[in-house]
Amino acid sequence: AQKVTQAQTEISVVEKEDVTLDCVYETRDTTYYLFWYKQPPSGELVFLIRRNSFDEQNEISGRYSWNFQKSTSSFNFTITASQVVDSAVYFCALSTGRSGGGADGLTFGKGTHLIIQP
């Protein structure tokens, strides 16, 4: 069985502060994929990033950065210089590829509600 844990239920920071959202995953598969999604109040999940288990390079995209560490089974997400528009629920998710391929669903964490105060 696979599992994703986002221990931080809610985080509130003041605008321009840096904030890190934690994600810890469990899987027995050696090949897997990790994702982050953003869910603003409108409800639609917005894809942010995908990382496969063979690529431990950290990634930076503008104010967003991701730290993938297999040794600790973590895939943390940092927002630098946060803005009010970053307020949303952020989900970490895991997917494992089946042998021979096939469409797979995502296993989601419970999400972290991020509040950026002006």
Next chain:
Amino acid sequence: ETGVTQTPRHLVMGMTNKKSLKCEQHLGHNAMYWYKQSAKKPLELMFVYNFKEQTENNSVPSRFSPECPNSSHLFLHLHTLQPEDSALYLCASSQAQHATYEQYFGPGTRLTVT
């Protein structure tokens, strides 16, 4: 057209009603998914369709019946629901055939069962 659309956006139904949720994707994808998001649980995968064939049913009660007539359309038929079925139902699509492909989500249907 936006990538994945869902109708209706809001639905209130009684326990004896029959209704259907509709999802349409304009991304040329081959896999489509139904997820349930309720207040007390993480997002739960319900059904997966790959090239119109159902490949996964995540132990969903038979009062939820999916239908995928083609790779662009996905329906969720609802009948004799319970109040605990009230939730946000999200549709998603992906290129399919491998978990490496990210899923794109619609805005969801907020369902209230009275």
